[in-house]
Amino acid sequence: MDTESLWAALAAHHDAVRDRSILSLFAEPGRADTFSASLAYVDGQPGQLLFDFSKTNLDATGLELLVRLARAAGVEARRDAMFRGAPINETEGRAVLHTMLRGGAPEAPAPARAEAEATLARMRAFAQAVRAGRFAGAGGAFADIVNIGIGGSDLGPAMATLALAPWHDGPRTHYISNVDGAHAADTLRGLDPARTLVIIASKTFTTIETMTNAATVRDWLVAGGVADPAAQLVAVSSAGARAAEWGIPAERVFGFADSIGGRYSVWGPVGLALMLAVGPESFDAFLAGGAAMDRHFRQTPLERNLPVLLALTGLWHNQVCGHATRAVLPYDQRLSRLPAYLQQLEMESNGKRVAMDGRDLPRHSGPVVWGEPGTNGQHAFYQLIHQGTRVIPCEFLIAAQGQEPALAHHHRLLVANCLAQSEALMRGRSLDQARALMAARGLEGDELERQARHRVFPGNRPSVTLAYRQLTPHVLGMIVALYEHRVFVEGAVLGINSFDQWGVELGKELAVALEPLLAPGADDSGKDGSTRLLLAHLRGA
Numbered sequence: 001m002d003t004e005s006l007w008a009a010l011a012a013h014h015d016a017v018r019d020r021s022i023l024s025l026f027a028e029p030g031r032a033d034t035f036s037a038s039l040a041y042v043d044g045q046p047g048q049l050l051f052d053f054s055k056t057n058l059d060a061t062g063l064e065l066l067v068r069l070a071r072a073a074g075v076e077a078r079r080d081a082m083f084r085g086a087p088i089n090e091t092e093g094r095a096v097l098h099t100m101l102r103g104g105a106p107e108a109p110a111p112a113r114a115e116a117e118a119t120l121a122r123m124r125a126f127a128q129a130v131r132a133g134r135f136a137g138a139g140g141a142f143a144d145i146v147n148i149g150i151g152g153s154d155l156g157p158a159m160a161t162l163a164l165a166p167w168h169d170g171p172r173t174h175y176i177s178n179v180d181g182a183h184a185a186d187t188l189r190g191l192d193p194a195r196t197l198v199i200i201a202s203k204t205f206t207t208i209e210t211m212t213n214a215a216t217v218r219d220w221l222v223a224g225g226v227a228d229p230a231a232q233l234v235a236v237s238s239a240g241a242r243a244a245e246w247g248i249p250a251e252r253v254f255g256f257a258d259s260i261g262g263r264y265s266v267w268g269p270v271g272l273a274l275m276l277a278v279g280p281e282s283f284d285a286f287l288a289g290g291a292a293m294d295r296h297f298r299q300t301p302l303e304r305n306l307p308v309l310l311a312l313t314g315l316w317h318n319q320v321c322g323h324a325t326r327a328v329l330p331y332d333q334r335l336s337r338l339p340a341y342l343q344q345l346e347m348e349s350n351g352k353r354v355a356m357d358g359r360d361l362p363r364h365s366g367p368v369v370w371g372e373p374g375t376n377g378q379h380a381f382y383q384l385i386h387q388g389t390r391v392i393p394c395e396f397l398i399a400a401q402g403q404e405p406a407l408a409h410h411h412r413l414l415v416a417n418c419l420a421q422s423e424a425l426m427r428g429r430s431l432d433q434a435r436a437l438m439a440a441r442g443l444e445g446d447e448l449e450r451q452a453r454h455r456v457f458p459g460n461r462p463s464v465t466l467a468y469r470q471l472t473p474h475v476l477g478m479i480v481a482l483y484e485h486r487v488f489v490e491g492a493v494l495g496i497n498s499f500d501q502w503g504v505e506l507g508k509e510l511a512v513a514l515e516p517l518l519a520p521g522a523d524d525s526g527k528d529g530s531t532r533l534l535l536a537h538l539r540g541a
Contacts, residue, residue, distance in 0.1 A: 003495075006069040007363070010320045013062055018321070022057050022426050022460050035063075037304050039296050039478070049468050049478060051306050053313045055426045056393075056462040057321075066312040067302050073493045075308070082488070083298060085109045085259075089499040090356055096499050097257065098264035098484070102287040102477070104294030112257060116268065119254060123272055124280040126234075126252070130197065131170045131279065138226045139194025142171045146187065146217060147273040149201030150177045150209045152262025153236065155344050156480075157274045159337035160266055160286070163476050166334075166403045167278040171197070175273070176217070179209040184216050193224025199234045199273055203262065205242035208508075218246075236269040261499050263344050264484060282473045289477025297485045307485030313464055314490055317393040318367045327385065328371035330397040331418040332471055338397070339371035342483055349487045349498040356497055365494055371395075375417045386425065386457050394463040396422055397479070401470040418465070428459015 001009065025031055035054035058066075070076075082088050084107040085095045099105040100116050126135070133141035147157060154177040161173050174187050198217050202210040221229035230247025237243050238255040254269035266274070267287060275283040293307070302308045317323045326346075328339040350366030372380065374396070385392050398418040402411030429437075434452035443451055466482075468475050491498030517524045517535055524532050 001068065001072065003069060003072045003493075004362075006065055006072055007319075010062065010065050010069070010316075013065060014320050017057060017059065017062070020057060022055060022462065025057075025059065026054070034060075037306055037309055039293070039306055049306065049466060049475070049482070051309060051464065051466055053309060053464040055422055056313060056316070056464065057460075058313065058316055062316065063303075063312070066316060067308075069315075070302055070308060070312060070489065070493055073495065075489055075492045076302070078492045079298065079488070083107055083294075085112065089259075089261075089497060091497050091500045091502075092258075094499070095259040096261070096264075097259040098261065098267060099290075099294050099481075101256075101260065101265075101267035102290040102294070102481075104291040104481070112259070115257070119256070119269060122251075123254060123269060123275055126254075127170075127272070127275045127280050127283075130276055137195045137197065137232050138228075139192060141195065142197040143195040144191050145171045145173045145197050145199065145273050145276050146176060146191070147173065147199045147201060148176045148210055148213045148217060149199075149236070149270070150179075150207060151344060151348075152265050153201035153203075153207075153210065153270050155337070155341045156263070156266030157271050159335075159341040160271070160274050160476060160480070161277050162337050163334045163471060164274070164278050164282065164286075164473055167282045167473060170277050170279060173273050173277040176213050177209070179212055181216070184213050184220075188217065188220055193221045193226050196221070197232055197234065197276075199236060200243075200246075200248075201236040201270055201272075203238050203256070205235065205237045205239040205246075208512075214246075234272070236272055263348055266480070278473065285473035286477040289472075289474035289479075290481035291477075292474075293478045293481035293485065297481075307482055308489050310464070310466075310482065310486040311489035311493070314367070314393075314486065315493060317462060319363050319494075321391075323367070323391050323393050324364070325368040325370065325390075325392050327392050327394045328369060328397075329374050329377055329394055329421075330371070331374040331414050332397060332399055333373050334403070334471060335397060336373045339369070342371075343369045345483060346487050348501050348504070350491050350494065350496060351503065352496040355495040357495075361494065361496070363494075365496060366490065374421070375414065378417065378421065382421070385461070391461055394422070394425060394461075396463060396465040398465065398467050399470050400467065403471065422463045422465055424457065424459075425461040425463050426459060428457040428461075429455065431456050 032052065032054045035058065036050060036052040038048060038050045040048050078088060082096050083099060083105045085097055087093050087095050089096050097105060097108055097112060100108040100113055129135040130142055136142060154175055158175040176184050176187050200210065200214045205211065218229045221232060226232060233246060233248050235243035235248045235253045237253060240250060240253050240255065243253045254272060256265060256268045260268060267290060271283065297305060297307050314326065328342055330338050346366055346369045352365050353361060355361055385394065396418050398415060402408065431452060434455040435448060437455060438448045438452045487498055516522060518539060520539060524535050
């Protein structure tokens with residue numbers, strides 16, 4: 001069967017089972033084992049990942065159709081082409097080599113691998129010099145790092161820095177991304193300019209938000225008495241000449257190739273702030289975790305392949321079942337920025353409207369991705385997830401062990417809450433159960449019925465859970481690479497290019513034209529009525 005026939009078969013199968021109880025599927029012996037997969041000890045690291053997708057309405061027929069769809073879409077061939085450095089980013093004519101940064105692409109072109117390895121060695125040497133105080137600021141050893149970037153130059157390293165807080169033994173690390181001056185002002189408040197190292201992360205060294213913030217921070221260094229601010233600047237950029245105009249010497253410019261997309265770049269120079277915070281050894285463990293997932297992705301049959309199964313579950317929920325959003329719910333406070341990171345990774349990669357050949361997609365592309373850490377979300381939006389009129393598939397993440405041994409009782413409560421939520425979403429509470437609950441409270445008649453109906457949980461709401469032993473640098477690398485490859489598989493099945501982002505261009509172009517119109521008396525006659533109204537109001541402010 002071709003892909004369109006398989007999509008049709010999936011739609012027909014969903015129509016046949018859409019009202020089936022997920023809980024009823026567990027009457028089949030071994031369902032949890034069949035609809036789960038794990039990646040056990042890798043490279044001597046106790047980093048077992050368990051992906052449980054048994055609390056979904058997928059059955060053997062649905063899963064078989066999805067795997068056949070992945071094969072018919074050429075997922076395996078496209079995966080292999082990516083790892084060997086073929087230009088699978090067809091709209092830009094580029095290879096996709098972020099896996100090379102972590103040693104996961106041994107078949108990538110040798111010159112590219114050599115350059116990446118040399119850059120990583122330079123990063124390690126620089127990080128060691130900063131952390132040891134051999135490279136210092138005007139006031140002595142650096143106490144703080146300020147990373148200035150946006151999008152992929154911010155979300156990945158900021159997420160990972162927070163996630164690996166227990167491994168921080170270097171300078172304090174801060175991130176500035178928003179062009180709103182409040183972000184720079186609040187971040188810099190309380191820092192010592194003479195002991196602050198500034199990383200400017202922009203591949204082109206022209207990103208307007210980043211360079212505006214960089215100029216502001218450079219002025220702050222000067223105002224703080226730093227006579228030579230360039231001596232405390234580092235560039236993460238491929239535009240060495242532009243960095244030189246800022247006085248940044250070549251030895252403090254860490255570049256990366258066009259084959260490394262921004263949202264996939266935390267593994268290389270964009271991760272320099274993370275390396276400074278946790279040290280080269282922990283950063284290498286992060287890379288090793290990503291490379292371990294690369295090997296699993298390349299070597300494991302699709303039927304037991306974690307990224308593939310995660311992707312196929314997502315396709316089932318979004319494209320087949322029609323659930324438009326996906327909630328990412330890490331029950332791990334230090335993964336609180338993971339949902340925001342995955343928003344960019346997934347929505348910028350797969351938020352497309354045309355296929356690789358330029359034709360309109362015959363079905364919806366990627367879902368809206370959002371979320372917050374548990375248990376906070378339980379007291380915010382879980383009400384809608386449990387009792388709202390729209391079904392929202394949930395993705396839970398939970399560690400077997402916390403990182404705070406003295407607070408082990410906290411972690412037991414955290415795990416119990418995570419497991420309870422996925423069970424409650426599946427089981428629900430029937431009207432009869434709610435009536436019994438109200439009767440036990442002494443209610444009767446119409447009031448009992450009214451109150452009982454408010455306490456009905458429809459249940460039958462799907463969720464998946466990713467469980468891991470403990471959040472370590474190695475495990476974090478595995479998780480990030482898992483989601484990267486999930487995005488790749490979903491994009492390949494949908495027939496889109498997951499590695500361009502033309503949708504961000506138009507707004508940037510219009511912003512450049514709009515800025516002069518904020519001046520008093522500017523001629524805005526070429527704008528629509530709404531924009532003119534807003535310009536007039538904001539000028540008056």
